[in-house]
Amino acid sequence: MSLKPRKVDFVATWEAIKETIKGVISLKHVPRSVWNDRFSDVYALCVAHPEPMADRLYQETKRYLIDHVTLLLQKVQNDGEENLIKNYHHYWSHYSVGSQYLHSLYLYLNQQHIRTHKMSDAEIIYGSSDSSGGEQMEIGELALEIWQSRMILPIGQKLVDLLLEAIDADRAQKTLPVSIEAIRGTILSFVEVQGYKKKAPLQLYQELFEELFLTASGEHFKQDASRLLQERDVSLYMEKVKLKLEEEMFRARRFLHSSSLPKVAHTCEAHMVEEHLEFIYSECMNMVQAERKKDLSNMYDLLKSVQDAIQVPVETVLEHIKTQGLNAIGNLQGENIHINFVENLLNVHSRYKLLIQEVFKSDQNFMGALDKACSYVINHRPNGGKSPCRSPELLAKYCDTLLKKSSKGVSEFEVEEKLSQSIIIFKYIDDKDVFQKFYSRMLAKRLIHQQTQSMDAEETMINRLKQACGYEFTSKLHRMFTDMSVSADLNNKFQVYLKEDNIDLGINFSIYVLQAGAWPLGQAVVTPFAVPQQLEKSVQMFEAFYHNRFNGRKLTWLHHLCQAELRLGYLKKSYVVTVQTFQMAILLLFENTNTLTCKEIRDTLQLNVEHFQRHAISLVESKLLVADTEELTEATVLCLNMDYSNKRTKFRITAAVQKESPQEVEQTLNSVEEDRKMYLQAAIVRIMKARKVLKHNALIQEVYAQSKTSFAPSVQLIKKCIESLIDKQYIERTAHSSEEYSYVA
Known part of the structure; x- marks a missing residue:
């Protein structure tokens, strides 16, 4: 074939092209040689000399397609309404494929003649219409446009009516008047016929079919809902609606364009769920209280897509978890109250977390409700908010029980697991500073009295707390560990010091040197005590050694925290018995005598009544000493029990000291209150120094935001701290407003 422009006989050439078009558009066999010749003919007409004949070819092709579709319309209608869908689908199936082949045959005309004059995609999308008046369409598009105007426009409404009847028959499980393929193909033809459009390609489908379909479906759903509501059973209603929704979505996928799926779901939900929310909610409380998982799952599936409908079940679940949580910790008594408290709360948390995962697919609304409920229960203040919240103290005691050597029958893995779980409770606690106080006191006792189960477990727990609250929260706890390792090194150096000077203390002596700022021992009153003669040399030598190394540091001996091992040889x-210092001092007085009065012991040791009573009674109760009266008075005679026996040759007498007294608990809470005031005052000064001038409400909000990681301060407490700082002249009220403060530089 020659590419050179030449004179062409249009009539003869068009006749040849027209014969080929007949075969192509009807999907009849067209030999490859004929196809190639017609392809060349289209090219020849487009580049004909002296004048190209592209426009004339276009007009003739358009006229032919109009005539062809008009003829097909008669054929579609010839067999009556009952065969309208079937015939339409048959001819559309051929025509739609044939138009694609025709588009390929006219490739040169499309690319070189029509596309060069077409509007750009941007002009089409953002312009006022798809095409300007008189603009030519590519041949494939032209074929589809003619089908729409000459076939769909005349019979479209009738087609849609028949399609809706067919879908209703499918809903009623009746035999369909026509095949599923014909129904789906006819519906999708409304989309495919405008598939070439850049702007609003679904417009015909939506206006001609979808709107009517959704309206008809809405009426159907209303009737179905009315019928189901007559049974007055919420569980059954939800099951049937869920089944109905699944059926409709399956039907929509089978018949409709994918863009209709969410609209079908929304229509069904609007008429069968949204319009009957009160009916569904009527059983919500009972379902939640009885924890009917299947019903709740059905409710969730139906309500999750309806705007704000999920809030009622969320609130109901929230209140239910609150009730269950308060019931779980409401009437706890006895020595194991801290264990029961924490483990009961963990059971409630894990139980409802699992329920939310199973039933509500871990929906964030319900997970948030779980968090709110747990926070409410854990920070609950009994007696209408008058009593303090005990969660921080009880959680600290629970951790203490697990980390102590006394936790019998619990494996190392179980201890790790329980400590890890305890962080769940810790994260919900508002007053984390109270927990920190109790935890540090208990950690101090474990470290000083060598009662910790595992130093690794202790460090792991502190690291967990650091991850939850930051380094500042655990800095003092880390320093306590540092002091223990430094003290071990100091003891080794002390032993070297004694060897170098050939000093024999006569006893094994080791100490802990603890930083006053890191250890929660500052509130402890240093009790009067005359150090036993056997210890005097050791104390003096260590003081000399320490002051020689650390000039200017002050040592304060905390005898009430010390312990000793005594060998009983009588x-x-x-x-070998492990005792507290004061118990040891009392027993040492019996080295040279078997009997002493309480007054003699007290005068010798210079102990106050409280300490003497507590430690003397513990020795009498352990039967190492025998008293001649039930109550210890100054005249009571204590003597060694020469008939004492014990199955164990090594034991400890420390119970009297280890228990946390109510006074210590109160003291801890008081120290927290003082720390809070100092923290808030520092925060206020820090904020005011940065801002210079700030209004009252803004200052309170900023202070609260900075404090909430450790505790939730009351507005009243923040106000008191502001007044205190005004008195101390750190800040002052501005001249023009009593509700505004300025920083005093």
């Missing part, structure tokens, strides 16, 4: 069997 009995039939030898025993």
